[in-house]
Amino acid sequence: MMRRFFAPLLAVGVLASGAARAEDTLSPLHFQSQGWSGTIDKAAAQRGFAVYEGVCASCHSLHGLHYRDLEGLGLTPAQVAGIAANVRLANGQPATLNSRFKTPGAISMGGATPPDLSNIVAQRPGGTRYVYDFLTGFGPPPAGVSLLPGHFYNAVFPGGQVSMPAVLRDNAVTYADGAKASTAQEAADVAEFLTWASDPNLSARHAVGLRAVLFFAFLTIVALLVKRRIWREEG
Amino acid sequence: MQMEAKQAGLTCLCAGWTRKDRAPGAPWAATLPVLLAALVLVLLASGAVLAVYYDPRHAFWSVQGIMRGVQGGWLMLGYHRVGAGLVFALLGLHLFRTLLVRGYRGAGAMSWMLWVTLLAVLLLTGWLGFVLQGGAGGHWALLNATRAAVMMSGFPGTVAMWFFGGPAGGDTLARLLVLHAVLALGAAGLICMASRAAKRAKPVPNGQVVAFWPVYASQYFAALAGLALVFSLLLGFAPHWGQGMQSVFAPTPLLVAVPVSYPWYLWPLARLAGLLPGVGGQVLAVMVLFVLLYALPWLDRSNGAPPRRLYKVLIWLLGLDILVLGVAGPMLAALCSAWVFFHFLVLTPLVTAMEAA
Known part of the structure; x- marks a missing residue:
């Protein structure tokens, strides 16, 4: 019954999202993962993984993740196996589905160690937006600000100086789905990818939570009515 | 037939547990x-x-x-x-x-x-x-x-x-x-x-x-x-x-947690422990709190009748105080912690003795 009712709606929804394939998440900037009922935007997160793999992974580890976890982004096992096979681990062997994400060699950027990104979104207030703002926050220092050696100006980073240079630029990666790889698009996509990396169960949690809340709200009302009736009759 | 016997047995088994009568x-x-x-x-x-x-x-x-x-x-x-x-x-x-x-x-x-x-x-x-x-x-x-x-x-x-x-x-x-x-x-x-x-x-009174x-x-x-x-x-x-x-x-050795941020249910206790300096002081503050809680039946000098308005207001104040204590800054936390001890050590015996009089 429910399925019969919702199937046409679902079909319309799929068609609509298909028509809006070149979906614009930048004007205005929004992330599908945000909000109380947010879900991971898998297309954006897949693009974000391409950005991570192409740009971030040379310095930042993602120790909490295994390559098999990428199936959670909607990639097939064969696609993930292909991705893993292209990665040479430290021992020279190609990665497999059950390998952890490759850890880059020890790096020091002017004395700073690039942080692990597994939980970066959970580790910063407003994490998703922070990642985007940070990655697009680089620029020339304002007048009167002199930078420490080996540091770069970033308007969002506490203190305004960071050891990481601006690494995103237009067309730093080529997107498989044909989206235009502007700097802002890359930053937004990698923010959505890292949101998923920090909380891979976000979509499931919201779905399960909503169903449980609806069920128990209904059950609570029924139980209260039953209790009132019994207490009126017996009490 | 067997089913019924089984059900009856089950009911008997549960009866002791669920059928206990209680006050209305x-x-x-x-x-x-x-x-x-x-x-x-x-x-x-x-x-x-x-x-x-x-x-x-x-x-x-x-x-x-x-x-x-x-x-x-x-x-x-x-x-x-x-x-x-x-x-x-x-x-x-x-x-x-x-x-x-x-x-x-x-x-x-x-x-x-x-x-x-x-x-x-x-x-x-x-x-x-x-x-x-x-x-x-x-x-x-x-x-x-x-x-x-x-x-x-x-x-x-x-x-x-x-x-x-x-x-x-x-x-x-x-x-x-x-x-x-x-x-x-x-x-x-x-x-x-x-x-x-x-x-x-609190035994159930017979007949009701x-x-x-x-x-x-x-x-x-x-x-x-x-x-x-x-x-x-x-x-x-x-x-x-x-x-x-x-x-x-x-x-990691590079990450020092100062101060440690506890989960919310430890906030009031962590701040209350900070009332006295040093580790010994922290342990002492928590132990004194629990001694006072254990001793409350004797700190209360009333005759056991339901509390009057003043005492109820003080209890509400204590509840509020502990909520504030959970999120307070250092100065306010010290004040709120001191209030907890003041409540049990001074206010409780005083007000309850007044009630009994």
């Missing part, structure tokens, strides 16, 4: 012990699943592995985290209500002391749970605690050494995991004992009993459904509320 018209707050017991069962069950996958030697990454790699692991972590928070919320409510209706006097003294013991056991269990997550905050909390334990001498030092086994090392968390589980089982036992003691203290089924069963069912509703709201939409960000950082 219990308030909703009287369901709190049952809700607490339900939550502790959820915690024991989810904790048993978590313990299967938990590795005390790689605590942080094993918890991450449960969240990311174990089927439904995130749900188990959520049950455990949300359940722990709600246990403290409900026990706090129960203690507050007992204070408000003066349920700790006379025959109620035994169950009051058992509930206070439960609070102490749960706070310790909660602290251990926070440490066992292996995040940067828990790592530093453990380092500080074991360092202080090693420095202690005499009997407190012996107890601390027995508890931690020495300075924090690779195997300390394995040891604390066992203590965490044992204390949790102890908490379940304490809830049973406290409920029994409360029932004994109501059957448990269906009168009380319907009330418990509604209360449990409401609890499940709050539980799923938190689980689905705010599972990390009040947990502090330090627990999502892996412990």
Whole structure:
């Protein structure tokens, strides 16, 4: 019954999202993962993984993740196996589905160690937006600000100086789905990818939570009515 | 025929447990012990699943592995985290209500002391749970605690050494995991004992009993459904509320957690402990608090009649004070902590003696 009712709606929804394939998440900037009922935007997160793999992974580890976890982004096992096979681990062997994400060699950027990104979104207030703002926050220092050696100006980073240079630029990666790889698009996509990396169960949690809340709200009302009736009759 | 006999047997078996008659018209707050017991069962069950996958030697990454790699692991972590928070919320409510209706006097003294013991056991269990997550905050909390334990001498030092086994090392968390589980089982036992003691203290008067089924069963069912509703709201939409960000950082020597940010249910106690300087002072402040809570039935000089308005206002003030204490800055926290001691040591004997006069 429910399925019969919702199937046409679902079909319309799929068609609509298909028509809006070149979906614009930048004007205005929004992330599908945000909000109380947010879900991971898998297309954006897949693009974000391409950005991570192409740009971030040379310095930042993602120790909490295994390559098999990428199936959670909607990639097939064969696609993930292909991705893993292209990665040479430290021992020279190609990665497999059950390998952890490759850890880059020890790096020091002017004395700073690039942080692990597994939980970066959970580790910063407003994490998703922070990642985007940070990655697009680089620029020339304002007048009167002199930078420490080996540091770069970033308007969002506490203190305004960071050891990481601006690494995103237009067309730093080529997107498989044909989206235009502007700097802002890359930053937004990698923010959505890292949101998923920090909380891979976000979509499931919201779905399960909503169903449980609806069920128990209904059950609570029924139980209260039953209790009132019994207490009126017996009490 | 056999079926019927079986059913009859089952009914007989359950009858002793469910058919107990009770006094009519219990308030909703009287369901709190049952809700607490339900939550502790959820915690024991989810904790048993978590313990299967938990590795005390790689605590942080094993918890991450449960969240990311174990089927439904995130749900188990959520049950455990949300359940722990709600246990403290409900026990706090129960203690507050007992204070408000003066349920700790006379025959109620035994169950009051058992509930206070439960609070102490749960706070310790909660602290251990926070440490066992292996995040940067828990790592530093453990380092500080074991360092202080090693420095202690005499009997407190012996107890601390027995508890931690020495300075924090690779195997300390394995040891604390066992203590965490044992204390949790102890908490379940304490809830049973406290409920029994409360029932004994208040026998049902003859002639005005109501059957448990269906009168009380319907009330418990509604209360449990409401609890499940709050539980799923938190689980689905705010599972990390009040947990502090330090627990999502892996412990590295480069990351120093100063001050340690505890989960919300430890906030009031952590600030109250800070009232006196030094580790000895912290331990002393907490111990004095619990001694006062245990001694409350005797600090109260009233004749056991229901409290009058002034005393009720003071209890409400105390509740508010503890809530503020949880989020206060250092100055206000000192004031709020001092008020807690002032309330039990000065105001309670004074006001209750005035009531008795």
